Amino acid sequence: MPPPPHPLPVRKLRAPRPQPPVGAARKPSVDVTVLQLPQLPPGRLPRRLPVRRVLCLVPLLLVAVAAVQHRSVLAEGFGHLRHAAWPWLLAAVGATCLTWVAAAFTRQGAVVERLPRRRLLATQFAAGAANHLLPTGLGAGAVNLRFLTVCGVPMARSSAALALYLLAETVGRLALLAALLAACPGALRLGSLLPAGAVGPLLLAAGAVALAAAGALLCVRRLRRAVAGFLRTALGEARSVHTRPARALALWGGSLAFPALQAAGLAAVGRALGLPVPPAHIALAYLAATVAVALVPTPGGLGSVEAALVVALVAAGGPAAVATAVVLAYRIITVWLPLLPGALTLGALVRLKVI
Numbered sequence: 001m002p003p004p005p006h007p008l009p010v011r012k013l014r015a016p017r018p019q020p021p022v023g024a025a026r027k028p029s030v031d032v033t034v035l036q037l038p039q040l041p042p043g044r045l046p047r048r049l050p051v052r053r054v055l056c057l058v059p060l061l062l063v064a065v066a067a068v069q070h071r072s073v074l075a076e077g078f079g080h081l082r083h084a085a086w087p088w089l090l091a092a093v094g095a096t097c098l099t100w101v102a103a104a105f106t107r108q109g110a111v112v113e114r115l116p117r118r119r120l121l122a123t124q125f126a127a128g129a130a131n132h133l134l135p136t137g138l139g140a141g142a143v144n145l146r147f148l149t150v151c152g153v154p155m156a157r158s159s160a161a162l163a164l165y166l167l168a169e170t171v172g173r174l175a176l177l178a179a180l181l182a183a184c185p186g187a188l189r190l191g192s193l194l195p196a197g198a199v200g201p202l203l204l205a206a207g208a209v210a211l212a213a214a215g216a217l218l219c220v221r222r223l224r225r226a227v228a229g230f231l232r233t234a235l236g237e238a239r240s241v242h243t244r245p246a247r248a249l250a251l252w253g254g255s256l257a258f259p260a261l262q263a264a265g266l267a268a269v270g271r272a273l274g275l276p277v278p279p280a281h282i283a284l285a286y287l288a289a290t291v292a293v294a295l296v297p298t299p300g301g302l303g304s305v306e307a308a309l310v311v312a313l314v315a316a317g318g319p320a321a322v323a324t325a326v327v328l329a330y331r332i333i334t335v336w337l338p339l340l341p342g343a344l345t346l347g348a349l350v351r352l353k354v355i
Contacts, residue, residue: 077328088272109251129342172255285312
């Protein structure tokens with residue numbers, strides 16, 4: 001049979017548009033363009049605030065406030081520097097600059113990843129300024145934590161690296177103190193460093209803090225899980241670092257060099273001002289004073305470090321007047337002279353999004 005023929009296509013006819021009558025006026029066509037404005041959330045300004053520019057000015061403001069508060073100390077310290085032997089002062093400045101290099105080595109040794117060297121060194125210089133403007137350890141810790149996260153290290157491992165750095169620095173400082181106490185027995189009268197009857201309350205306070213921490217861990221389940229997770233991450237990071245000899249050497253070498261250079265700077269200032277105390281005894285006094293001041297949460301130890309160093313130098317056999325001059329001159333070199341450049345560096349790093 002032949003195939004059926006294809007059906008013819010059917011076209012739908014549209015009704016013609018009605019035309020206006022002849023002679024009627026046509027309405028002019030008007031093009032209306034609607035401009036849609038962006039919807040702003042309630043309470044938000046239509047223009048973004050320059051947050052980073054504001055943060056760049058905060059360190060400078062804090063430096064100005066600190067300088068005004070300690071203007072008498074600055075004037076007296078610079079007055080002592082005018083009568084000092086400049087070669088020894090230059091040696092103290094060199095030792096201070098090397099402390100930032102030692103800190104950079106320790107920070108690099110606390111992580112497995114390779115960090116950019118120049119940025120790492122600049123960050124340590126800026127962290128020193130932040131550490132003197134905020135309570136002890138918080139400024140440097142915050143700057144380095146931000147730097148590690150920007151470099152791609154996860155927050156958990158960055159926190160573990162920060163804890164490993166603090167542990168290594170504490171162990172290095174205590175090891176140097178123990179070595180000097182063994183090498184120079186009787187060089188420091190420790191009884192004069194502590195007020196009468198202060199050991200008992202200090203031990204009671206430490207015990208109360210330990211009991212409160214243990215009770216919080218036992219009662220709060222989320223806190224216990226968080227602490228356990230952090231300890232696992234920290235132990236894993238420590239194992240990874242110590243499997244690489246270069247990282248382990250940088251970690252422990254830098255942690256020993258950092259307090260040793262600080263003590264050497266104080267000894268150099270003591271020689272510059274004629275302090276009649278042997279350099280080893282000055283270093284011992286410095287380490288003992290900084291270990292004691294570590295428990296005092298003041299910005300960079302301002303005030304507490306000076307008092308503890310003066311007491312320690314007097315306990316090591318130095319005259320009170322000369323010891324005070326040495327401490328003030330040392331703090332000028334290590335704190336106040338690098339403070340403004342460090343604050344400018346901190347602002348530049350924030351501006352460049354390095355931290």
